[in-house]
Amino acid sequence: MRGWRAPLSGAELRVLAEEQAALRRVATLVARGVPPQELFAAVTEEAGRLSVEHASLGRYESDGTMTTVATSSQVGERFPVGLRWRLAGRNVHTIVFETRGPARMDNYADASGPLGVVAREAGVGSGVGAPIIVEGRLWGVIATYARLGQPQPADTEARLASFTELVATAIANAESRAELARLAQEQAALRRVATLVARVTPPEEVFAAVTEEVARLLGAELSGMARFESDATMTVLGSWAAEGEYVGAQPLVPGSWPLEGGDVASTIARTGRPVRIDDYHGVPGRIAAFVRGELGASASVGSPIVVEGTLWGALFVHSKQTRQPFPQDTESRLAGFTELVATAVANAESRAGLARLADEQAALRRVATLVAGGAPPRELFAAVVEEVGRLLGTHLAGMARYDSDDTVNVLASWAAEGEHPLVPGPWPLDAGDLASMIWRTGRPVRTDDYHGVPGRVAAFVRERLGIGSSVGSPIVVEGRVWGALIVHSKQPGRPFPRDTESRLTGFTELVATAIANAESGAKLARLAQEQAALRRVATLVARGTPPEQVFAAVVAEAGRLLSVEYAALGRYEPDGTSSIVAVWGRTGHLMPVGLRVDSGGKNVSSLVFETGRPVRIDGYPAPSWPPGDVGRDEGFGSGVGTPVIVEGRLWGVMATHSALGQPLPEDTEARLRNFTELVATAIANAESRGELMASRTRIVAAADETRRRIERDLHDGTQQRLVSLGLELRAAQATVPPHLGEVDGALSRVADGLGSVFDELREISHGIHPAILSKGGLQPALNALRRRSVVPVELAVHAERRLPEPVEVAAYYVVSEALANAAKHAQASVVNVELDTDDAIFTLAIRDDGIGGADLSAGSGLVGLSDRIAALGGTLQVTSPAGHGTTLLIEIPLEDQSSSVSPQPINLTPVRFGDERTSND
Secondary structure: OOOOOOOOOHHHHHHHHHHHHHHHHHHHHHHHOOOHHHHHHHHHHHHHOOOOOEEEEEEEOOOOEEEEEEEEEOOHHHOOOOOEEEOOOOOHHHHHHHHOOOEEEOOHHHOOHHHHHHHHHOOEEEEEEEEEEEOOEEEEEEEEEEEOOOOOOOOHHHHHHHHHHHHHHHHHHHHHHHHHHHHHHHHHHHHHHHHHHHOOOOHHHHHHHHHHHHHHHHOOOEEEEEEEOOOOEEEEEEEEEOOHHHOOOOOOOOOOEEOOOOOHHHHHHHHOOOEEEOOOOOOOOHHHHHHHHOOOOOEEEEEEEEEOOEEEEEEEEEEOOOOOOOOOOHHHHHHHHHHHHHHHHHHHHHHHHHHHHHHHHHHHHHHHHHHHOOOOHHHHHHHHHHHHHHHHOOOEEEEEEEEOOOEEEEEEEEEOOOOOOOOOOOEEOOOOOHHHHHHHHOOOEEEOOOOOOOOHHHHHHHHHOOOOEEEEEEEEEOOEEEEEEEEEEOOOOOOOOOOHHHHHHHHHHHHHHHHHHHHHHHHHHHHHHHHHHHHHHHHHHHOOOOHHHHHHHHHHHHHHHHOOOEEEEEEEOOOOEEEEEEEEEOOOOOOOOOOEEEOOOOOHHHHHHHHOOOEEEEOOOOOOOHHHHHHHHOOEEEEEEEEEEEOOEEEEEEEEEEEOOOOOOOOHHHHHHHHHHHHHHHHHHHHHHHHHHHHHHHHHHHHHHHHHHHHHHHHHHHHHHHHHHHHHHHHHHHOOOOOOHHHHHHHHHHHHHHHHHHHHHHHHHHHHOOHHHHHHOHHHHHHHHHHHOOOOEEEEEEOOOOOOHHHHHHHHHHHHHHHHHHHHHHOOOOEEEEEEEOOOEEEEEEEEOOOOOOOOOOOHHHHHHHHHHHHOOOEEEEEOOOOOOOEEEEEEEOOOOOOOOOOOOOOOOOOOEOEOOOOOO
C-alpha cells in the first residue's frame, strides 16, 4: 500500500526516543532563555551522543574566520572554546560556509586547511556538518566527527538539522534580547553623557565619563580620547582601564604623540573615517608600539570626533583578548558618543571663546586706559607683559627694544611663578633666535623647539630660562620695527595655540600707540628743553657776556641736555695745538680749562681738525691724545665732535662722550650744531666787540696823547716864546727915556696884552690835559672843577688811593662835561658828585636838580664820554626824566686797567711878566 511504512524495530524506536528526548531537553533550555553559552554546550553534548566521537559548534565571523563556541568529545582539547580558525582548505566547516548547506566527508584523509589538519591529527575519519541559519543569515555550523573506519549514519545531516533549528531559534531570541538590553544600556550611557553635556560640565569631566561609559558598554579593557594638534601630533585628553593597577584610569600616556604610523589615531587623522586594528603585530609607529608594548592591547577600534566640520580628535577602545576582535558594529556604536563629545567640545569652545574674548577685551581695555592716561613707559610695559602672560597662560613673558647698533634690550619681563630671572643685555641680533627673526622679517615668529637654534639669545632662553617654545610679535612704531612682545612656555612638546600671534597683535598695537605718543611727547619735551637751553645761551650771547662764561654755559647746557658723561669746547691754536676753553662732566676727572695739548691720534678733536666736519667715534681702543686717555680711563663708550666755524674759518670743536655701552643717539651731531652756531656767534661778537673796544681805546689814547703833545708844544714852544717876548718887551720898556712916556705906556699895554694872551693859553692848556690831574690825582682835579663851576657843586670822594690813569682821565672829563651841561642847559641850582671805589669797581654818580630831558644820542659830548667809558669796559647810564633833573651813573671795572698812575705833569703855571721867576718845568 502506498504510504505504508514498515514498523520500527526496537533499536530504532530506542534511538528515536533518545533523539526526541534530547530535542526536548534542548527545547526546554531554549524556552527558558538560558544564556547562549550554556545552550551551545548542551547542544554539542546532545549531538555528541549520536554515536559519534566528537561534536562542536562554531560561529562564522565577518572576516572569514570561525570561532569555536562549544565542543564535546575526548578530542575537545584540540578545538578549545574561543579559538579562532581560518576558513581554508577542504573540511566540513569550510564546505558549509561556502555552500550554506549540509556537508559530509567520509574520508578525512583528504581534509585540508587548519581545521582539517587538526581533525586528521586527532584521528578523525569522517565528518558531517549542518549550517545554523538565523533569520536568513548563515550564523554558524554544528559538526560531528567519527573515528577512522567508522562512517556516520546516512541520516546524520537530518538529525543535526533538528538541533540547528533549535539553536537558531535560541540565538535569534538571545540576540533579540541582547540587542534590546544592549540598546537600553547604550541609550542609558548616552543619556548620562548627554546630561553632562547639557549641564555645561567641564570638558575634562565629559571626556573622563565618555571613556568609561564606552569601555563598559563595549566590554573593552581600555579606552581613550585624544585631540589632534595643528602640528600633526596627538594629545590624550581622557582614558580608562577596566582592571589592574590602573583601574578607572589608563596608564600614563606622556607628551604629545606624532601622527606618523599605522595606528588607529594616525589613520583616523589621515582619513577622517573610523578605523579598526584586529592585530597589532607589524603595525608601525611609536603609538602602535606603546599600545602594543606598554598597554598590552591586541585590537583597537576608533571613531573620529568632528567638531563643526573640522576633525578635532578621536575616541577609541582597546582589547587585550587575542583572537577576539571587537564586534562589527563597534564603530557605529562609538559614533553616538563622538557626536556627544563633539557637541560638548563645540559648546565648551564657544563658551571658552566668549570667555577668552571677554578676558582679552578686558585686558586690552586695561592697557588702553594706561595708554590714554599717558602712563610712564616703564609702568605700561610692565602692565602689558603681565596682562599678556596671564591671558595666554604662559610661564614667562617679556618686551624688548631694538637698538640702532643691531642689539636688543629687554625692557620688561613677567613670570607666572616667582621672580623673572635677570636678563642681562644688550643681546646681539646675529642668529636664528626668535628676536633676531622678528627684527629681520618684521613679522610674528614662533619657535616650537629650541633644540639646535643657534645664537646667544637662544642658548640663554633654552638653558637659563628652561623654555621649550616661544611666540613673538613685532611692535611696529610709525612704520619701523621698534621692538617685540614675546611669550614663553616651559612645556616641552606643547607649542602655543595657532592664534597666539594674532592675540599678541592687539597688545603690540596698543604698545606701538603708546610708544608713538610717548616719543612724540618726548620729542616735544626734548625740543622744548633744547630750545630753552639754546635761549639761555643766546641770551648770554646777546648780552655780550664774556666768551669764557658763554663757553662754560654752552658745554653745561649741551652736556645736561644730551645726557652725556662729558662735554668740552676746544680752540684750535695757530701752532697746531688745541686748548680746552670749557669743560663739563658727571665724572670727577676732567681736563682743566686752559690745558694745551698737541693734536693727532684718533679722537674727535683731531678728526674734526683734519676734516672740518662732524665726526663720531665708538670706543677708545688705542687713544693717542689726552682726551682719548680720559675717554679710556673713564670708560667712555662713544664720542661725537662738531666743528665751531667762525666767519668761515675753523675755530674749534664741541665734543661730547657717552658712558661705555651707551652709544650716543644718531641726532647728536645735529643737536650739537645748534650750540656750536651760538658759540660761533658769541665768538664773532666778542671779536667784533674786542676790535671795537681796541679801536675805541686806540682813539681815546690817541686823543689823550694828542692833548699831551699839544700841551708840550704849547709849553715848550708857544709858552716859552711868549715868555721870551715878554721879557724882551719889559727889557725894551726899561730903556725908554722918561720923556718918552707915550712910548713907555704903549710898551706897557703891549706887555699887559701879552700877559693876557699867556693866561688864555694857560687856560686852554688846562682844558687839554689838566696838569693838576697828572700831578695830584683825581680828587684835587675835581676840586679845581668844583671851584671853577658856575653851578654850586657838592663833592664826595671815597677813594684813598690813586687810580689807573685811564680811569682818572675818564672820570675827570665826565665830571667836566656834566658841569658844563648843567651850567648851559639844565638850569640846575646844585650838582652832586659822588665817587666810590672798591677792589673791583669804580663808581661815579653825578646828579643835578635841573629840568632834565637830557638825551645821550642828541649831542656829541655825552656820546664821546660814553665811548671813552666803553673803551675801558665800563658803562655810562643817563637818567633824565623831564622836570626831575639828570643823573649820570658810571661804572668802570678796575681789573685789566693799566696799573700805572699818571706820569709827572708838565707844570703850566701862570707867569707874571716883570717877575724875576719863570717856570722852567
